[in-house]
Amino acid sequence: MKVLFTAWALLAAMSVSAQLSVGSSGIFISGGTTFYTEGLTLIPTSNLTITSDTIAYSTTPRTGPLGASINKVFTFTTPITFTGTLGIRYLASDLNGNTESLLQLAIGNLPQSGTIVTTTNSTDGTPGSYYVSNASISGVSLGLLTATNFGVTLPVALLAFYATSDGASTQLRWQAGQATNFDRFIVERSTDGAGFHEIGVVNGAGEPSYAFTDDAPAAGMNYYRLKMEDLDGSASYSEIVSLKYGALPFSLAMYPNPVMQSLTLRRTDASGGAATVVVTDQSGRILMKEHMEGKKLLLDLSRMPGGIYLVQFRDKDHVETMKVSKL
Secondary structure, three states: OOEEEEOOOOOOOOOEEEEEEEOOOOEEEOOOOOEEEOOEEEEEOOOEEEOOEEEEEEOOOOEEOOEEEOOOEEEEEEEEEEEEEEEEEOOHHHOOOOOHHHOEEEEEOOOOOOOEEEEOOOEOOOOOOOEEEEEEEEEEEEEEEEEEOOOOOOOEEEEEEEEEEOOOOEEEEEEEEEEOOEEEEEEEEEOOOOOOEEEEEEEOOOOOEEEEEEOOOOOEEEEEEEEEEEOOOOEEEOOOEEEEEOOOOOOEEEEOOOEOOEEEEEEOOOOOOOEEEEEEOOOOOEEEEEEEOOOEEEEEOOOOOOEEEEEEEEOOOOEEEEEEEEO
């Protein structure tokens, strides 16, 4: 097992939210089977008996000179010698500024003080699973277990990330600190908090503040996160923020009018299904026909002579025709 040894200044006080006391009779865990309590997972390679011990769970993170752990810390009043798989299941709210995809288990040989060993081969699972584990733990003295990005250099420090809504679109804003070899932010959205897809890219320009607008949020819950990509292709993820949208009535906006070059059509209903947009002159001659997928479409009218034109929108439920004046 490759490890990074770090002297970590541990907090003396601990806010314990749960604990499991093991008497002299002990708990027997058969080799290869799973012991689980309060998010702590132990899968010993061989038979393990824990006797006369207390396993405490705290929401107070452990703090070191370069950062802090997640808000989930387990301590053993009597350290045990452990070989096998260790894991922690946690909530997004437990990350405490850490990045899910860069988490490593951190192991202490004593519950309140001593050296912290940060493993470098932990597995974080799929994004949004909120489970970090390490299957190559061998003969460690386990007095404390948590997880942290401590000792990991992030491509960019994300200071804040939040979402607001005007009722029809989502405005995402974030603040970033110092960046090292950073490339771009990839904005991702999900409707279930698990399966995310890309909806936009914002280049990392070295600015302190960034913004992105989602013009087509889905009805119901919308979950957003940032994939922060380095120049070498490595990436980390932000925390997840969310907004909920109810079903919106259909309406169609067209602007600017009069127009000189680009005309924008925007629908505000929740479906945003496939539609056809046709531009004709006043005699009905078709000059342009475009397919619209989503809630927004740009029409290039720059080559059309000045005059009055008709713009017809048609989907499976609606037909609407509007006049536009070309300058």
